[in-house]
Amino acid sequence: MGEHGLVKRQFGHRARLALSPACELKADAQAHAARTMWNLLHVWWQMMPKEKRTLASADEAIRQARKDIDFLAVLPAQAAQAVLKTYFQAWKNCWDGRASAPNFKGRFRSVMAVDIPQGRDLNVVRVHRRWGMASIPKVGRVRFRWSKDLPVGKHSSKGNRITGARLVKDALGWHIAFRVQILEARPEPHQGPDVGIDVGVTVPIALSNGISKTHGEWLTKQEQAKLLHLEQRAAQRKQHRKPGERTSRRLHRTYDQIAGLRAKAKRRALDWQHRTTTAIARQYGTVVVESLTITNMVKSARGTIEEPGKNVAQKSGLNRSISGEAWGRTVTMLTYKTARYGGTLHKVPAPGTSRRCSACGFTTPGNRESQAVFVCKNPDCGWSGNADHNAARNVLHLYRMGLALIPTAGRAVVRRAQRVKPAAARQAGISLL
Known part of the structure; x- marks a missing residue:
């Protein structure tokens, strides 16, 4: 300071x-x-x-x-x-x-x-x-x-x-x-309203006030067709390579073209994330998000030979979609941007936010009829609406009820250090620094 x-x-x-x-x-x-x-x-x-x-x-x-x-x-x-x-x-x-x-x-x-x-x-x-x-x-x-x-x-x-x-x-x-x-x-305390955020695949960012932040495809149709053609060409050239044979220059050139198109898509995604998170940080004083363990959400469903998984292809597609939306990067951007504009970011527990009715509080798995539609099964309520905005309202409700999580990254790091440090030190054979 x-x-x-x-x-x-x-x-x-x-x-x-x-x-x-x-x-x-x-x-x-x-x-x-x-x-x-x-x-x-x-x-x-x-x-x-x-x-x-x-x-x-x-x-x-x-x-x-x-x-x-x-x-x-x-x-x-x-x-x-x-x-x-x-x-x-x-x-x-x-x-x-x-x-x-x-x-x-x-x-x-x-x-x-x-x-x-x-x-x-x-x-x-x-x-x-x-x-x-x-x-x-x-x-x-x-x-x-x-x-x-x-x-x-x-x-x-x-x-x-x-x-x-x-x-x-x-x-x-x-x-x-x-x-x-x-x-x-030093930024003055942000006087803007509170907002809850639900991140998803179909709707990347849904706000509790009914606003959605969406985007189109990162590559144009011509670029998508070119990427598919290059991936097919790389697969064909890889088939003709003998075991142990070095990768040809043609195959390396094809890989470089594929990487260029994917890098272009990532750059466009980063630009959209920066613009969207900056707009949210400028407008709202308190931003509330779910505390998601994304690494567990994108684990493979393949299973083992003895116990093979189910719906492996569908789960793989979902994992790719979650990784493509980069939810963790969105939260990271919101964290430092809200602080820069005088706001705050809070995390709340994630379980139950998508199954709870934001109107009456009734919670059951049957409330979520589809990916986009939420219909409350409580006979006395029957409220229906967009599932993502309903989850965002529940996220904000948990914060207002005082259920915001206290950061525990320090304790988590200490536990990891107690597990990793002795093994790493024995492997390296060192005792300095």
């Missing part, structure tokens, strides 16, 4: 890079060097005795590796130090129970990325309404898409500045993710 009622806010902003072929080759070389540096660190960690696994020894090892291996020199020294810090942090996350133990990074499995720890090295300027320029170490001056105002030039100060960035390559090309720190006025 700063002075005069100002608070410090840190966020990330991702922008598309417009790289020349030469600059793209340099960025690719740096990303491969960073991945190789990670793998060398992992080998060094496994070979060294536990008393010598220190940050200073690792720093000396990567400095020597940059001298002995020529292609590692394309990676800037600060980016190599960032790989080292990230690797040590990965072990800390493992011991604290927040992640699994770090492993080798494969060429095709891992994300190509390079870190730029110092924001002052970027020298970001705005040159056009749609474009900005930044300096990438050992790459040069590059253009990026200017889609958000950044603290540069006269708007840059000690409190408002770019602290660093990260180059990331996905199926749509290279992007730069800025780490931004700004000082802004």
Whole structure:
């Protein structure tokens, strides 16, 4: 928290890079060097005795590796130090129970990325309404898409500045993710109304006041047809590959085209989620959602050989639909956006919200006649309406009854750490950090 009622806010902003072929080759070389540096660190960690696994020894090892291996020199020294810090942090996350133990990074499995720890090295300027320029170490001056105002030039100060960035390559090309720190006025308490939210597949977001937030298909009909054609082509080419034979370049090219279309769909979904959650956070002071365990909801129904599951194909389709809507990401966006605009987000227990009548409180599985229609079976009520809006009203009702859940993430993390930390430490054979 700063002075005069100002608070410090840190966020990330991702922008598309417009790289020349030469600059793209340099960025690719740096990303491969960073991945190789990670793998060398992992080998060094496994070979060294536990008393010598220190940050200073690792720093000396990567400095020597940059001298002995020529292609590692394309990676800037600060980016190599960032790989080292990230690797040590990965072990800390493992011991604290927040992640699994770090492993080798494969060429095709891992994300190509390079870190730029110092924001002052970027020298970001705005040159056009749609474009900005930044300096990438050992790459040069590059253009990026200017889609958000950044603290540069006269708007840059000690409190408002770019602290660093990260180059990331996905199926749509290279992007730069800025780490931004700004000082802004503390938000006043939001005086807007309360609203309950029910997330679903048919209706992505249903509000308790009867408003629905929906979207269309993320890909056009032509793009969907092209994606189907590419998937069929990939399956045919994969059939002709012999066991143990390397994947052909044609098949890799087909996979890249498939990944490009899926990345385009994900980008459109993210844009819709950001716009929708921002509108909700601006309009409502208190947002109430269900506390859903999404990982359990998307488990496979295949079962075992002795006890095979039922309706496996239908459950698989439902799992894909739930994963495609990204309910957890929607809640995450609402959490930090409501706080930014002075509102609050609360979670309530999920069981029974879709079976309870919001008019009389009668609860039975028979109330839900279909996915979209709710009809109360209470003879004295008989209320009927949209099932999603009925669930959203029940979510808001639970909050007003004082049944909001207290966050227990800390205790959950402690229990996971008690299970994971000893096994991970014995596997790694370490006792430092």
